[in-house]
Amino acid sequence: MIPIAEPLLAWYTRHGRHDLPWRQTRDPYRLWLAEIMLQQTRVESVKPYYTRFLQALPDWRALAAAPQDQVLALWSGLGYYTRARNAQRAAQVVMAGFAGHFPDTLEKAVTLPGVGRSTAAAVLASAFGHRQAILDANARRVLIRSHAIAADPKATATQQWLWTLASALTPEDAHGYNQAIQDLGAMICTPRQPRCTDCPLASRCKAHAEGRSHALPVTVHRPPKPQRRAFFLLAADPEGRILLEKRPDSGIWGGLWCLPQAAPDSGELSNLCNDTLPPLEDTPAIRQFLQEAWSRRLRLDLRLTALGEEQQHVFTHFQLRFRCAHARVLGSAVADSAATLRWYRPADALAQGLPTPIRRILRNLGGGR
Numbered sequence: 411m412i413p414i415a416e417p418l419l420a421w422y423t424r425h426g427r428h429d430l431p432w433r434q435t436r437d438p439y440r441l442w443l444a445e446i447m448l449q450q451t452r453v454e455s456v457k458p459y460y461t462r463f464l465q466a467l468p469d470w471r472a473l474a475a476a477p478q479d480q481v482l483a484l485w486s487g488l489g490y491y492t493r494a495r496n497a498q499r500a501a502q503v504v505m506a507g508f509a510g511h512f513p514d515t516l517e518k519a520v521t522l523p524g525v526g527r528s529t530a531a532a533v534l535a536s537a538f539g540h541r542q543a544i545l546d547a548n549a550r551r552v553l554i555r556s557h558a559i560a561a562d563p564k565a566t567a568t569q570q571w572l573w574t575l576a577s578a579l580t581p582e583d584a585h586g587y588n589q590a591i592q593d594l595g596a597m598i599c600t601p602r603q604p605r606c607t608d609c610p611l612a613s614r615c616k617a618h619a620e621g622r623s624h625a626l627p628v629t630v631h632r633p634p635k636p637q638r639r640a641f642f643l644l645a646a647d648p649e650g651r652i653l654l655e656k657r658p659d660s661g662i663w664g665g666l667w668c669l670p671q672a673a674p675d676s677g678e679l680s681n682l683c684n685d686t687l688p689p690l691e692d693t694p695a696i697r698q699f700l701q702e703a704w705s706r707r708l709r710l711d712l713r714l715t716a717l718g719e720e721q722q723h724v725f726t727h728f729q730l731r732f733r734c735a736h737a738r739v740l741g742s743a744v745a746d747s748a749a750t751l752r753w754y755r756p757a758d759a760l761a762q763g764l765p766t767p768i769r770r771i772l773r774n775l776g777g778g779r
């Protein structure tokens with residue numbers, strides 16, 4: 411085990427990102443929110459969302475009681491929406507089960523929805539001064555390189571070893587150390603271009619000594635992501651409003667407002683679409699099918715006018731390829747009055763909780779319709 415705490419803390423004092431908004435507080439709610447937002451998301455992307463979210467929902471009570479639509483709208487564009495739904499459920503658990511206070515032990519904290527060991531540890535260390543080790547992506551990379559660990563970083567045994575290492579290396583000042591190792595991973599020991607000459611750990615780093623900084627962590631070949639396909643309906647009524655449909659609470663984009671969707675990989679539509687996953691085709695038969703299927707399901711008199719170019723969106727576990735079907739709604743017909751269907755002016759639609767690709771489509775409105 412290589413002692414890294416001392417040089418790390420000295421470097422952090424001089425070069426750390428002390429001005430980040432979540433570094434100005436010891437409030438568990440604010441620290442926890444930052445940790446949740448920062449999961450798989452860059453600091454610069456999180457900053458404006460963090461500020462807006464706290465202005466609207468400044469504490470556990472406000473978040474627990476907020477309409478889910480408001481929470482999702484505040485999160486809209488940040489991605490990984492399960493985090494938003496879990497965040498609200500966690501706030502409800504904090505209010506109902508912990509009297510409005512973040513749990514003060516690791517065992518209890520990890521029972522909150524969406525709170526893993528590293529998130530819980532980061533909050534406990536910063537809010538309460540507990541000696542708790544973190545192992546987020548930045549900390550993991552620094553440990554792997556400084557100790558030249560060449561095993562698959564996602565393997566269970568490697569994870570266990572890294573947690574043991576992280577716990578042993580974390581000093582009493584876990585609050586400062588955790589922030590220091592996060593900053594070193596984000597600023598110096600970066601994934602693709604580690605700046606070893608500027609690194610306070612260079613003299614003790616095994617990967618650097620062995621000339622393997624760029625080769626670690628090892629990349630384990632994983633099978634390509636499965637692909638899914640979809641058509642989305644961009645229907646405009648005579649007043650220029652757009653029809654949105656609320657997704658079920660569970661599953662992909664759960665609880666978000668979306669354009670009505672048709673999936674070419676199941677049901678009748680699959681008979682019209684080539685199943686070897688070439689680009690989604692634009693044929694008269696497909697257009698007619700979509701027009702009839704959506705007219706029936708949404709109880710609208712629709713006329714498809716165009717199919718947009720194929721677009722892609724990459725999720726953690728699969729890749730979505732989709733085309734947008736532009737349509738006019740004839741007459742004054744309205745959709746089913748079910749709470750899951752609503753007409754929005756484009757500007758109002760953008761204020762809802764929307765999946766990123768749907769937001770992109772609505773922002774680009776103007777052509778093709």
Ligand code: SF4
Nearest residue numbers: 599606609612615623
């Ligand atoms: S010396 Fe290089 S590889 Fe080692 S911790 Fe520092 S930046 Fe990372």
